[in-house]
């Protein structure tokens with residue numbers, strides 16, 4: 001089970017790197033390179049999703065990844081239509097930073113019967129959109145305001161509420177392409193307030209920030225844009241995230 005493995009890793013202080021793949025932006029022909037890089041550098045997860053998926057590549061991308069590697073494939077859906085049995089797990093996201101009932105529980109009611117029948121592992125996730133200094137697709141599409149980036153106390157209380165509601169993980173996301181990634185201070189404060197694994201992402205462009213996040217208590221670092229633009233960065237990002245795993 002992917003989640004149990006994550007909890008066990010957390011208890012040992014082991015950190016994970018997830019590479020985000022947006023099926024819309026990916027050319028199937030460039031996948032070989034991405035998969036090889038991911039395998040060479042022991043990437044822990046592929047997250048698959050995008051706020052808008054306009055083509056029909058989701059299934060094809062998943063099938064191809066599955067055929068070529070055994071890295072867990074986790075759906076990170078931008079909406080309730082982005083579902084596929086071909087993945088291994090799904091982050092079942094409730095947008096707890098927002099006040100849009102559809103994204104807190106509405107779309108979940110619609111997708112629940114499909115997911116119940118599916119072989120997917122369901123990982124309930126308290127998804128928190130943090131202001132990253134640019135207006136993001138998430139913010140616009142969800143019709144919600146992100147948590148201001150300096151309002152650490154709001155983030156902490158939201159994460160505590162998510163954990164109390166039974167969510168299995170908290171995802172602090174500044175949004176894809178954020179100018180300001182989630183701050184060290186916010187990650188540290190949320191880490192000090194909840195026991196469940198913390199995923200962080202949005203605007204992480206260099207290994208230094210990836211390292212800062214795991215040092216501040218994030219269990220998973222998600223990188224999309226930076227690796228999309230420079231696939232060679234995988235090596236440095238993996239080294240930064242996994243350096244915490246080396247005990248001396």
Ligand code: 1GP
Nearest residue numbers: 176177201202203224225
């Ligand atoms: C967005 O956390 C992810 O949901 C990744 O963001 O594309 O900016 O790395 P980037």
